[in-house]
Amino acid sequence: MADRSPGASAFGLLGIDLGAGSLKSTLIGLDGAVLAESSAPIRTMSPRPGWSEQAPGEWMEALARTTREIVGQAGNAEIGGVAITAGAHTQVLEDAGGNVIRPAILWNDQRAGAETEELRRQAGADILRIAGNSVNPTWTLPQMLWLKRNEPDAFTRFSRLYLAKDWLRKNLTGTWETDPIDAVGTLMASADGKSWSAELCDMIGWPLHTLPPIRPTLSVCGCVTVQAASLTGLKPGTPVVCGASDTAAETYGAGMLEEGLGVVKLATAATVSLLSRRPRPEATVINYPHIVPEAYYTIAGTNSCASAHDWLRRILTDQRSGGEGSGFGDLDREAASVPAGAEGLFFHPYLNGERSPHWDPLLRADFVGLGFNHSRGALVRALYEGVAYSLRDCLNAFCALGLNMKAARLIGGGAKSRLWSQIVADVLNIRIELPANGDASFGAALIAGIGVGVFPDPYSAAQVIGVRDTIMPEPSRAAYYAEGFRTYCDIQKALAPINHRLAELRGLAPG
Structure with missing residues (x-):
């Protein structure tokens, strides 16, 4: 049995994140040190203005490529657990034979504007009350109403709905489930993500039986199959944890465990997240359950x-x-x-x-x-x-x-620019901290460690999260930007x- 004590170098945890432009896999040790990492580009298609789609098959090709590279870099290190994250709302539809019906509509797609306005007029208050979030074009509910009206053949053919990270995990384990965080991201579930809402699904005529069972974010859903092992290089039987949305993983991985400490992300999109002890159902913000027990994160972007x-x-x-x-x-x-x-x-x-x-x-x-x-x-x-x-x-x-x-904590590709980071500190007029590892694949690796029992809870796992630099706002510029705002x-x-x-x-x- 591998040595799983803190500091052991022969044991690693693998986090995989599907981003808007690439898929990244990161293997970390029990001390949080990165042992190996690999990324592969993902192509986004925009067949019409405001549309954003990706081919799920390309996700799996990128996952297999990066995991094989990770295994090659890791040498003799044992990979003790895997977790996958991806952007919320992004869905994959399969028919009864397990075939993907159409490209996945992404979280930033804007095609469902008319459906959103209709749902707002007819049931906006009820949606906010049940789901804890306001209906907007980027959510799965109005996107699937658009699908029903504009691609009826796809709507009648599909048998199962997967969220993006769940479809990737299915290709590793052969199982079908999601977690409460991604369930909330569909706008088809209760605000705590513990159950699907028949009332919300009925608004667009969506069949409940096509939605996946909801499992705890930190639970082990299955193990890498022999077929998946031959594709990815991972060992058969490696446990795979349910996982969460990318924002949940990266805010946790950046160290957002207490009220008052937020996370600002400069990535394809930009977001501000804060931990809250209860959901804040308001039309101006988004609410999700968090990795931290009995907590939510409130996000705007x-x-x-x-x-x-x-x-x-x-x-x-x-x-x-x-x-x-x-x-x-x-x-x-x-x-x-x-x-x-x-x-x-x-x-x-x-x-x-x-x-x-x-x-x-x-x-x-x-x-x-x-x-x-x-x-x-x-x-x-x-x-x-x-x-x-x-x-x-x-x-x-x-x-x-x-x-x-x-x-x-400032994360995302934009944080590589010292100038942009300083401007964010000045405009927001707050202290900015740069985490040592601030991406979703690192957070996913920590989730894998909690799920397989290497870490007893999220707070224990968070002890390996470090800060590499701090940026303070400059008072005169902060005052100038307050007026400019x-x-x-x-x-x-x-x-x-x-x-x-x-x-x-x-x-x-x-x-």
Whole structure:
């Protein structure tokens, strides 16, 4: 039997995270040290404006590739447990023969705007009461109503619904289940995620028997099958834990275990999360059960963050996308030479509509105040400030609920930019801490350790979470940004109705 005492080097825990642009696998030791890691890109398709889809088969190819590389890097280390995480809301539909019917609709897809408005009008208050969250285009419930109306053949053919991480786990274990956190993310379950809601499912005519059994997040659901072992390189019989959504894993893995300490994520999208001892059912924020016992995490987010930076970098440099967190070299140096305020230039990061706190798929991005005097660096700095302002917009929604953030752990690819990290600290006017390991695959590995009994509980596992750096807000810039935020909000309010008119014009445009 392997030595499982703290510090043992021959025993590892594997966390796998399916992100928006890549799948990453990380093997950690019992002291939290990374023993091996590997990632593979994931292709996102946008057949129409505002649509985001991925092919589940490519997820599994990426998982198999990265786990084989992990096994090769790990040498003789025993992998004692596996857990998988992925973005919430993203669903996979299979027919009775186990075949995937269509590409998975992602969490940032905006196609279900009309269905969302209809559900809001007819049952908005009931949905919020039952599910603990407000209906919006990014949730599974309105997306599946869209599917029923626009792809009736797919709707009549499907036999089982999987969430993204559960479909990947099914390919390892052959089992079918989900956890309470991802169940809440469908908007088809009770607010605590412990049971499916017939009332919610009946609103769109969704058959309850196609939804997976709900198991505890930290429970072992099965073991790696012989067939999966031959594909992935993992040993047959390796236990696989149920797992959770990526945000639950990464906020836990970053150390969000107490009230007042939040997590800010600068990734494809940007989010602000805070731990709460009860759900906060309000239309402006999202509520999920947390990894921490008897706790929830409240989250608000902006749709475009590192994706917006990548878009601007490609335009300014004529370079292809380098993935989340890439391209913080020359452009960062140019942006750092521009003073706070980007010489009067404002940016709103609504490239694909917006989530918190506006929940409006018709909003669009802008540069306001642009003049001949503005350089590439000014455009980049305005983008960094605009995303930070959007996060402050989200944070204000927390304050309205009596939730206060005293400090935050900063994670995501955007945290690789020291300038952007400092701007976030200044705009939010809080202490920023950079965790030693701040991604969902690390959190998933900790979840695997708790599930297989290596760690007795989430608090014990969290002892291996470290902080590598701290960034303090600079008082004069924080005061300046407090004033700038008011202008940012005024611009948003003024342009919102114009964005709606532009959406009408797009719909009327000749083909």
